[in-house]
Amino acid sequence: MPEKTVTDERLLELLASEFTFEQGFALLVSAYKQRLYWHIRRIVITHEDADDALQNTFVKVYKGIAHFEGKSKLFTWMYRIATNEALSLVQQRSKHAAGTLDGNNSAALLKADPWFEGNETQLLLLNAIAGLPEKQRLVFNLRYYDEMPYEEISELLGTSVGALKASFHHAAKKIEQSIRAI
Amino acid sequence: MSKNTGQELEELSPLLRQMREKGDGLEVPHDYFDDFDKNLKQRLTERGVRRHALRQIPVAVKRRIWPGLLVIAASLALVLGAVRHFNTGNEPAELAVLELSADDITAYITENAADFEPEQLAVLEETPDAGNQSPAPEAGKATPEKEEIPVEAVEEIIDEMTDEELAELF
Incomplete structure (x- = not known):
């Protein structure tokens, strides 16, 4: 879970000065790395x-923070x-694998990943x-795992709350059916 | 405010709610997050990434910061104003006396000789005449408006004077 102990306002203050930029960036990484990783x-x-x-994400944040205009929350900007x-990265991988990420090749990826320790149900x-x-x-994922409120997801994805609720409900039904079918 | 995820799943799919509680089985290497900062720094160095600080703090953020800064500035101005105000009426007497000419001081002491102790008058007599010690003005140069007297002599006199005397003097 996030280890956020510093406000976005404070981070931006630090990032706005050449003298405190590195300190601000270190705090920003520390505050958001876990949420972004998952x-x-x-x-x-x-x-x-x-x-x-994740490393590429922070490299882009490092290079691009000068262009952050504050139109959205700092976290929303980084989430995008x-x-x-x-x-x-998934698309690049798909090109090499001649396909898209789906249930079949994700299962193969998970089985090959030494950092997946789930059981069959979790794999399903x-x-x-x-x-x-x-x-x-x-x-x-944003709703189920991150427990993000619909309002925040709406800001992040630019979709109405109503449409997001419908999307989540539809997805949940499909997943349940998929699991029960096996 | 919308429902939280647990409540929503309870109604939508109790199966998914149960599965969520057991986690997804994804793990990370031990100390991964602790080492992440170091690894990121290395990548930034390897790639020679140049950074630029925010051009300016976004307006939305400024709105939250400015009131605080204004309070600090106002407090500072208040303190400085108070210091200046209270100092105006309490300038050290020594500084004010330095603005007097030797004639003014001599005239004052002569007029109030009865108020001085004999020792004080003796000290004054021993003090060389400041005007005589000053170099004579060179021809063609303006004569200073006030004669200079040794600071030490003035300080001695002031030290011996009472508050009432000083008040009367000024």
């Missing part, structure tokens, strides 16, 4: 890819970068989630 991990599945995507990094659940369309999968 968000990425559920998209890319393996720890190795998640680590790569992290999501793009994770999806981009992750496979079912991986089989969802991309946006539905994001909504499901």
Whole structure:
């Protein structure tokens, strides 16, 4: 879970000065690395890819914080970068694997990942989630695992709360059916 | 406020709620998050990533910060104003006396000789005439408006004077 002990206002104050930038960035990484890691991990599945995507996310934040305009929350802005990094990595991997991430190849990835220690039921659940369309999968993960309020997901994905609720309910029904079918 | 995820799943899919409680089986290496910062720093160095500080604190954030800064600035101004105000009426007497000419002081002491102790007058007599010690003004140069007297002599006189005397003097 997040280890957030510093406010975004304080972080931005530190990041706005050349003298305190490094201190601010270190605090920012410390505050958000775990939340972003789990968000990425559920998209890319393996720890190795998640680590790569998370580091790239913070590299982009490091380079691009000068362009942050405060139109959204700092975390929302980073979440978008992290999501793009994770999806981009999945697409690159899909090109090499000649396919997309679905229940079949996610199962293979999970079994090959030394950092998956789940049982068969957990494997089934992750496979079912991986089989969802991309946006539905994001909504499901944000709500199911991160317990993010719909209002925040709405800000993050630019989708209405009503549409998000419908998407989550639809995804939950599909996953349940998928698990019960086996 | 919408329901929390647990409540929502309870109604939507008790199976998924149960599965969620057992976790997803995904793990991370021991100390991964502790070492992450170091690894990130290494990647930034390897790639020679250049960073730029925020061009400015976003307006939305400024709105939250400015009131605090204004309070601090106002407090500072109040303290400085108070210090200045209270200092105005209490300038050290020595500084004020230095603005007097030797003639003024001599005239005052002569007029109030009865108020001084003999020792004080003796000290005054022993003090060389400040005006005589000053170099004679060179021809063509303006004569100073006030004669200079040794600071020590003035301090001695002031030290011996009572508050009432000083008040009367000024």
